[in-house]
Amino acid sequence: MSPFKLVAAGVTDVGRVRDGNEDDFIDQADRLGLVAVADGMGGHRAGEVASATALEALRAAVANGRSLRDAIEGANDAVLEKSESHRELHGMGTTLTAGMLGSDGQLVVGHVGDSRAYLVRDGELTQITNDHSLVEELVRGGELTPEQAEVHPRRSIITRALGIDPQVEVDEYPIDLRPGDRILLCSDGLTTMVRPDDIAGILNREHDPKRAAQLLVDAANEAGGEDNVTAVIIDAVEVTHDDATAAAAVPDDDTADAPPVKPRRRTGRTVLRVLVWVLPILAVLAVAFFAVGWYARNTYYVGIDRGRVTVFQGVEGGLLGWDPTIDRRTTIDPGALTPAQREDITDGKKFSSRSEADAYVTRLRQGIEARTPATTIPVPPESTVPPITATPPS
Numbered sequence: 001m002s003p004f005k006l007v008a009a010g011v012t013d014v015g016r017v018r019d020g021n022e023d024d025f026i027d028q029a030d031r032l033g034l035v036a037v038a039d040g041m042g043g044h045r046a047g048e049v050a051s052a053t054a055l056e057a058l059r060a061a062v063a064n065g066r067s068l069r070d071a072i073e074g075a076n077d078a079v080l081e082k083s084e085s086h087r088e089l090h091g092m093g094t095t096l097t098a099g100m101l102g103s104d105g106q107l108v109v110g111h112v113g114d115s116r117a118y119l120v121r122d123g124e125l126t127q128i129t130n131d132h133s134l135v136e137e138l139v140r141g142g143e144l145t146p147e148q149a150e151v152h153p154r155r156s157i158i159t160r161a162l163g164i165d166p167q168v169e170v171d172e173y174p175i176d177l178r179p180g181d182r183i184l185l186c187s188d189g190l191t192t193m194v195r196p197d198d199i200a201g202i203l204n205r206e207h208d209p210k211r212a213a214q215l216l217v218d219a220a221n222e223a224g225g226e227d228n229v230t231a232v233i234i235d236a237v238e239v240t241h242d243d244a245t246a247a248a249a250v251p252d253d254d255t256a257d258a259p260p261v262k263p264r265r266r267t268g269r270t271v272l273r274v275l276v277w278v279l280p281i282l283a284v285l286a287v288a289f290f291a292v293g294w295y296a297r298n299t300y301y302v303g304i305d306r307g308r309v310t311v312f313q314g315v316e317g318g319l320l321g322w323d324p325t326i327d328r329r330t331t332i333d334p335g336a337l338t339p340a341q342r343e344d345i346t347d348g349k350k351f352s353s354r355s356e357a358d359a360y361v362t363r364l365r366q367g368i369e370a371r372t373p374a375t376t377i378p379v380p381p382e383s384t385v386p387p388i389t390a391t392p393p394s
């Protein structure tokens with residue numbers, strides 16, 4: 001028997017902005033010693049189905065004696081199966097951060113997504129889990145500072161979730177409990193709204209776990225409540241002889257009124273949190289961006305610059321930040337062209353290669369010569385064009 005029992009309490013709230021609550025949690029630690037937070041996502045009502053499905057499957061698997069990792073993988077299967085068999089639920093997914101008490105006094109935290117587990121020990125708050133999020137990966141890769149990540153517009157993009165792929169990678173963090181340890185499981189609706197120092201302050205100040213969870217939720221709402229917010233607080237309490245006797249008589253050591261899984265709530269949230277497939281999409285966009293760049297650099301047009309017909313490399317007006325550059329200035333005065341030719345080049349006449357653009361310029365020159373009486377001085381050939389640096393400003 002574990003030298004500890006878990007005293008847990010959770011609070012969830014829709015927040016100040018969303019129409020429905022897609023978060024869900026388990027705070028009835030009881031004989032299973034299981035606690036969890038799940039943050040669902042998906043259009044319409046799919047998000048709340050995802051989080052509730054994951055927690056139901058998790059609880060059932062743990063009750064059947066499976067390990068935490070096994071149970072989380074089973075929850076992944078359950079969400080994916082439901083998603084694939086109901087068109088309106090397609091693409092749904094959920095985070096899952098769960099804690100399970102072992103007989104050796106260890107609490108194992110299993111984790112997928114960007115919900116978090118924290119430990120408060122001797123007044124110090126430590127983050128246990130690493131987010132599976134795009135900004136977290138950018139921070140790890142040195143591309144963002146933690147401060148930039150906090151306010152990054154893409155900070156809600158997660159890179160791992162349950163219900164997306166048949167395989168899911170579960171991170172596990174074993175905690176060797178000590179008397180007085182307090183663990184917080186929470187959704188990103190808390191951590192994006194309330195700074196760690198303020199979370200630590202509340203967890204240290206309020207002894208009662210239910211009231212502390214409520215204070216955290218209140219703080220998130222006071223800060224704007226931009227997302228659903230959930231906090232589950234778990235206190236590790238040493239088991240005394242009296243407790244052991246009482247536990248034998250009354251299996252559930254938690255409040256009797258808390259249901260094993262919170263009932264689903266209505267939701268209207270239609271903002272689809274971007275899932276694992278966002279990374280391939282970003283890769284495709286990057287390829288597209290450079291393809292556009294290649295196109296922009298391998299296209300030519302003939303236009304007018306400083307009162308002379310000019311060959312440009314690039315796309316008139318630029319394309320996605322790829323600006324055209326002057327490839328060659330000619331001596332041709334646009335005034336010597338026919339009105340139709342002038343109109344053609346005013347907005348830039350496009351060519352797919354330099355030689356085509358050059359051939360066009362040659363035709364313009366030949367046209368001018370053909371229209372010019374023999375007695376006048378012909379347009380000087382290209383070789384007499386002075387260097388660009390010598391061209392007077394227009």
Ligand code: MN
Binds near residue numbers: 187
């Ligand atoms: Mn959330």
